[in-house]
Amino acid sequence: MDKINLLCAGKRARIILQGMGEDALDNVFLYDMDSSKWGTYVDAWKVNDPKEIDTNDYWCISVINHILYPDIRKDYISKYGLREDKEILIDELMVSFLLEKKQKGDNSIKLSNDSNRNVIWTSIKGWKAGGVEEWMYDIYNIFINKHSNHKFLVGQEKLEHNNEIGVIPVEIDNDNVLNLKVAENVIQILEENLPLTIITNQLDETFWAAVCLKRLYAEKIKIISVIHNGTEYAYDHNYCFRKDVDCFVGVSKEICEGMIERGVSKEKVKHMTCTFECSKYLDRKYSCEENTPLRIGYAGRLDGFEKSQKRLDILLNTIEELNSRNIDFRIEIAGDGEAKTKLQESVKKLGLEEKVTFLGWLKRKDISDYWRRQDIAINTADFEGRSISKFEAMANGAVPVVTDTSGVREDIEDGINGYIVPLRDYMTICDRIEYLNSHRKKMEDMGLKAHSSIYPKSNLNNHIEMWENLLNEIG
Structure with a gap:
């Protein structure tokens, strides 16, 4: 891995560095604008003053709350003269690390016994983390009753035996989200199910793992990225993987337009409306009396x-x-x-x-x-x-x-x-x-x-x- 300057010495940086381990000590350097952190350590990494950054080096911002990202990025560029063409997005850094580690290890393909291409729906946050996860699980349940090659990869804080056909549990730690260790486990699971098509909901451990294998095995894996977030951050980070993803599915027309405006071909962008229950006839009452709240x-x-x-x-x-x-x-x-x-x-x-x-x-x-x-x-x-x-x-x-x-x-x-x-x-x-x-x-x-x-x-x-x-x- 090339030298990379990791900016923001917070929880996200700690999770990333723990996942990278000591192999990254010589290549990854940690910086933060908060002077009270200078000279302290995040695991084995010393926190440094950003003034020491060589502007010709690559840099990457690590924050859990991506709402903070635009302002933090602007501050680092304006205060320390960082070059925009040297920025590496956090998701690309994770994929690059996983790919390099995978290439150094066992790179043999473990094809599944099923001759058909598997289809894997994913919910790394768990069964019922929110509306998006519930939508994914509902669609999977429909398809598993029609096609035996469909599977559901689900995150669990404590692995439990599950009798549902096609369910693949993977252990997660909700206190340490976006975890490289989890991504490595997902890589192994996906590799055992090649060839496959994977449907992801966000740029998380399953997405990193899928892109890593895509760069190793090309046509043996197809990636469908469903974008549920209508922000510039989501557009930019998905666009970064336009060569790896086979299709982007936007849940709104605005999202689809946002990806196309950035240069993704129209053929690779699809629009969908998430499913929801709605009876044809509505039977309900309203608070029509003005003396009722x-x-x-x-x-x-x-x-x-x-x-x-x-x-x-x-x-x-x-x-x-x-x-x-x-x-x-x-x-x-x-x-x-x-x-x-x-x-x-x-x-x-x-x-x-x-x-x-x-x-x-x-x-x-x-x-x-x-x-x-x-x-x-x-x-x-x-x-x-x-x-x-x-x-x-x-x-x-x-x-x-x-x-x-x-x-x-x-x-x-x-x-x-x-x-x-x-x-x-x-x-x-x-x-x-x-x-x-x-x-x-x-x-x-x-x-x-x-x-x-x-x-x-x-x-x-x-x-x-x-x-x-x-x-x-x-x-």
Whole structure:
């Protein structure tokens, strides 16, 4: 491996360096802008002052929260004169390390006994980590009943015997995400199942492993990368692997356009709509009586405040502002995450415990009932791919009031079947909710239109046909 300067001496750097081991001591050097870290050690690596970086050397930023990446990158370039053409993206660094280590070791191919090409669906975060993982598992279950060569690679913190046909468990550590040790285990699993087509959900250990084997065995492995994130970071990091990936599948038209604009050929980019349950006929009631409280729902990961995807600070501001306008409402928050406790404490500090209920994660069977008792669904995220929670809310007649993230304009006609508001604009969110509070029949009409407009997109047969065609096309 060439000399590489690893920037940001945090948790991500520690996980990476532990995975690389002592073999990387002579090639990887650690730097951080925080002067209090200079001279300290992350395992065997000393943290250095970035002023010492040779601007002709390669460099790589290692942060877990990719929302911080653009600002950190800008600071390192402007303050220390780092050359943009010398940057190596973290995912490419991981693949390069895995490939070099694999080439030094046993490079023999262990073909499976099955003469057919295996198809492996992946969920390294586990069975039910969120909507994306549940979608992947649902689609796999449909295909395994039709094709015996389909398998499901799933991460488990504690490996358990599983009797489900085709399930391949791999041990993970959720405290050490994006782990090279896990990627090495996945490489072994995939190699034993060659030839194969793999479907990945994000640039994680399964993706690194797949690209590593692609560069070793070429046509023996096909890669389909499903992009669920409509950000510049996601576009750029996927584009980096355009020569390795056989097809990019975007969950929104914006994502597809983002990849094509960067230079990926249209033939390698497909569009899809994730599946969701939606009955043809909607049977529910709305809070049409003005003396009854509005019922508002929020469903999603409780991941953080200012520097996060879901922007719970905006959700909290919305709740506080609605209360200050004397709007009678109740909000049920379905979800969990590292910011849940802080959000609960903030609600308590505002004295709004009677208006806000925390439900935790909902079971799949309870999602429809949850949304059918909500008049309004809000989403305050800074970015999405194409929110599955939004689909589920509209499918059950809740009026979406959501921020202008990827995919919303495919499903919402502003002012007709929901509202689209600018990012971080909680005042406009409150304006729309206040209007619906004063126009209850209009709210019911919009909710019914939300359902009728989203129902045709829930056709499971179309979704399965799209995947059947794509897998046949990939070969």
